[in-house]
Amino acid sequence: MxxxxxxxxxxxxxxxxxxxxxxxxxxxxxxxxxxxxxxxxxxxxxxxxxxxxxxxxxxxxxxxxxxxxxxxxxxxxxxxxxxxxxxxxxxxxxxxxxxxxxxxxxxxxxxxxxxxEVPTGSISxxxxxxxxxxxxxxxxxxxxxxxxxxxxxxxxxxxxxxxxxxxxxxxxxxxxRMKQKIVVWKERIAKSGVKKAISYHKTLTYFFDRFGIKNSAILEPKPGIPPTSAHVMDVIALMKQEKISLIMVENMFDPTVTNKIINDIPAARAVTVPVAVGGEEKIHSMDDLYESLVKAVEGK
Amino acid sequence: MVRVYLVLLLSIFLPAHSALAEEGDASSPASRGGPSGKPFNPDTSVNFLGLGQYGSAISNDRTQTTHNGLTLQEAEMQFTSDVDVYFRAVALFSVSQKANSTDYGIDPEEVYLETISLPNITIRAGKFKMALGKHNQLHTHAFPFIDAPLINQLLLGSEGLNESGISADALIPLPWYSEFTLQGISLANDTLYTSRSSGDFGGVAHLKNLWDLNDSLTMEFGLSGTAGNNQYGKNSSVLASDLTFKWRPTVGGKYRALIWSTEYLDGQRQGMVSTTTGESQQKLGGIASWVQYQFAQRWYGQGRYEYVGLPRSPGVSIQSKESALLGFFPSEFSGIRVQYDLIQNQARPQTDHAIALQYNVTIGAHPAHAY
CATH class of the missing domain: 3.40.50.1980 (Nitrogenase molybdenum iron protein domain)
Known part of the structure; x- marks a missing residue:
């Protein structure tokens, strides 16, 4: 039993x-x-x-x-x-x-x-x-x-x-695999000549840091705050002054804000980029994601 | 032999996750305590609502809690923290104008502890907003409109069904989200119950279901009810049902969203009569249905329709109300809303109008609101 x-x-x-x-x-x-x-x-x-x-x-x-x-x-x-x-x-x-x-x-x-970007001192x-x-x-x-x-x-x-x-x-x-690919990606970005770029939010900080691109300005005047006309004018002035020609807009944000910038600086290029796996249908892996970002820098 | 077998069985099934867990997240922000360096202090926040309103049916008497003119509608101070391995505690104090006075008083709006270590179930004890319907569980600053629906105010009072009690809620193992809540409550609510006997207890039961119709759209359906003795030594009860659709696209969802929510409350207050006419006010039912459309990152437009008197006893006036609201939220910590109301009340000869402007501010570490 x-x-x-x-x-x-x-x-x-x-x-x-x-x-x-x-x-x-x-x-x-x-x-x-x-x-x-x-x-x-x-x-x-x-x-x-x-x-x-x-x-x-x-x-x-x-x-x-x-x-x-x-x-x-x-x-x-x-x-x-x-x-x-x-x-x-x-x-x-x-x-x-x-x-x-x-x-x-x-x-x-x-x-x-x-x-x-760990803040030092008090924050508000x-x-x-x-x-x-x-x-x-x-x-x-x-x-x-x-x-x-x-x-x-x-x-x-x-x-x-x-x-x-x-x-x-x-x-x-x-x-x-990442260590091997990063060598190639760095070469391609160096060849593109892009050394400075604008983004909408501080999403791309680590990508820019790894590949030696200076994130000269952010379209948001403060993190989480949508772009204002005055701030966009400041960004345009900075882009002209520092000869920055690449704007990368993370694809969860409204890219139309870049229209005004492109009108003012026809030589500039605004690209909407995925910043996560699945951010676009073709992005299935981290390799796909980095490849997509590198291509965006290259203008391909 | 039996003992050995049971020990083996227990060792297989009991979770063995303590040893490594302690070393795992030593460098996480929470364990470091963040920049304040005070990891064991509760999360503290203050929310306050400022209100300016004018309405043809609203009193000009400043000592009335709802009156025309400018006022601090409410301030809420909230403290939240894990107590220990087993419990989490919430203490929320509300500061608002006292009745028939221009002074402000402080009340414990919600003060409770709840379990955090039990699988599939949460047990709660203290004073808290009861799981009756959907709107009743919201704090004032989270109301979709500046005021609560008429039927909630008339059946449950200005503070809603917010009582001392105990609660247990559990996830039902179904393919969709299904939660069942059972609560035992004191019957102190001064609108629905006001039971004179402190030994009287009532109950609340709630079944909440939510389905993902697709990645962007959900449908929530809830059924709930409460019952207990009232001040007349008889029974009061409310049955509630709610249906909510929420749409926020997975692409572009920062800028567009839509909510459509409808809630119906059906109250029975045995023994309740009008103090002026003596007519029965036993039956009181009503519905509120509202739509919110987010049309830009920080802008919302809303509309609401309400009807009271479905069903009703002879001593209850039929009322209907239509509201329109425009909201601007500079961030998730501040908001400004303007609301217009068109009100028809059978007991009043004319149609009433009201307009209100409200600002809503939160400082500190405020927990996220429920979906």
């Missing part, structure tokens, strides 16, 4: 557990999902909350996202207050103790990859949507993306030690 009881218990609990042994990873952004897929291969299911076309600062905390979080073994976010307006609501609503801050299932990668909201711990758009640097792959490999290994070698091997492959 006892044997029968334990057999039934085993069937109820053990077999279903084996059937769903694969880790389920939820990421806040598509870039993090793409990197996680590189690392995990077939050993985890991965899904992103945000779409690549959305502004990651302003994702709505839909209850359906809470369901995703509820089922997650690991929640990977950027941190640096990028998702502060929506992720805490999803974590609370997800009612999943595994992915609470401080648990193994909660991973913020941004603070671990040497963020840029009079400066716009300033991030107190640094610029959060870290995934647009291929080297930092490689570092993130390593961090994710560590965490996946902690959750699933049986695939540790695979996770670290995949992360190493991704890092090596």
């Amino acid at each position: 006892n044997k029968l009881f334990f057999l039934i218990l085993s069937c109820l609990f053990v077999f279903p557990n084996l059937a769903v042994a694969k880790l389920h990873v939820v990421t806040t952004l598509t870039d993090l999902a793409a990197i996680t897929k590189e690392v995990a291969g077939d050993e985890a299911t991965v899904e992103s909350i945000a779409k690549g076309t959305q502004d990651p600062h302003y994702i709505e905390a839909k209850p359906s996202f809470m369901l995703k979080v509820n089922h997650a073994d690991l929640l990977i976010s950027i941190g640096l207050e990028l998702e502060v307006g929506w992720l805490p609501s999803l974590v609370r609503g997800g009612r999943n103790p595994k992915i609470k801050q401080g648990e193994l299932g909660f991973l913020e990668v941004g603070p671990l990859v040497n963020p840029l 909201r009079a400066e716009g949507d300033v991030h107190p711990d640094g610029n959060p758009h870290v995934t647009l640097d291929p080297i930092r993306a490689g570092e993130i792959a390593g961090i994710i490999a560590d965490r996946l290994s902690a959750l699933d030690a049986s695939h540790e070698a695979l996770f670290h091997g995949n992360a190493k492959k991704f890092q090596d």
Whole structure:
């Protein structure tokens, strides 16, 4: 009788557990999902909350996202207050103790990859949507993306030690590929002659920093504030003075603001660029994303 | 043998995530405490609403809480923090004008703790806005319009159904988002219940469902109800249903969005009669339906239609109200709204008009509002 009881218990609990042994990873952004897929291969299911076309600062905390979080073994976010307006609501609503801050299932990668533009001294909201711990758009640097792959490999290994070698091997492959490609991308950008550029928001900071392009001005007068006529006139004056001819508008923003600039400086070129995997239909991987940005700089 | 088997079984199923978790995020902003260096202080915010209004049906008496002219409508001070590994606490104090006075008073609008470590379920205790309908759960500064819908004001009072109690809500394992909430409440609400016996308890039940119709469009449908003894020693109850569609495209969603929300409340207040005519006011039902369209990054246009008296007892006046609102939000921390109302009340001989201008400001670390 006892044997029968334990057999039934085993069937109820053990077999279903084996059937769903694969880790389920939820990421806040598509870039993090793409990197996680590189690392995990077939050993985890991965899904992103945000779409690549959305502004990651302003994702709505839909209850359906809470369901995703509820089922997650690991929640990977950027941190640096990028998702502060929506992720805490999803974590609370997800009612999943595994992915609470401080648990193994909660991973913020941004603070671990040497963020840029960390404010010094006191900051105020009079400066716009300033991030107190640094610029959060870290995934647009291929080297930092490689570092993130390593961090994710560590965490996946902690959750699933049986695939540790695979996770670290995949992360190493991704890092090596980025290091190889970055040499070519740097050559192409150097050949293009572009040394300065304007962007709409400080999204491209890490890309510009890695490839030696100076982000001379931002179309937003302050982070999060739409361009004003007076500020656009200042940008036009600066572009003329410093002979800047490239404006890269991240494709979640309204690009029509550049019309006035192009009218004033016909030699200037305004391009709308995806800044996340899935930002355009053809952008399926981090490689595609960087390639797209490099081509935009080249004018191809 | 049995003991060994159970230990093995437990070791398989119990989560083993403590050891590495402690080292994992040592350099995260939260664990460093951010720039303030005070990681254990609660997130603190203050929101305040300034209001200037004129309406033909609104009193000119400054001692009335709703009066013509300029006023500080409300200020809310909110403190939020995890208590420990198991609980999170919220304390929100509201400063508003006292009735029949020009002085201001402070009230605990919501003060509660809730669990953060239980899977699939949240248990809450304290004083909080009850899960009756959709609008009742909003703070004043998050109202879609400057004022609450008429039916909410008439059935639940100016503060809504906001009582002491305990609550449990759980996710129902369905393919879509489905949440069931059950609450036990004190019956102190001075409009619906005002039960004299402190031993009386009432209940609230709420089923909330949300479907993603596609990546840009959601549909939310809720059913809820409350019941308990009232001041007449009889029963009061409200049934509520709400339906909301929200559209925000995944491409260009910073600049365009649309919400259409409709909520219906049906109240039964046994024993309630008009103090002037003696007629029954037992039945009181009403509906509010509104649309919000975001037509630029910081601009919103809205319209609302309300009808009260569906159903109604003879002592209840039929009322209808049409509102139009234009909102400008320079950032997520400030906003200015202007609202015009056209009001028909069976008890008044003429059509009434009202216009209001409101500014809405938040400082500090304010938690995000619910979807």
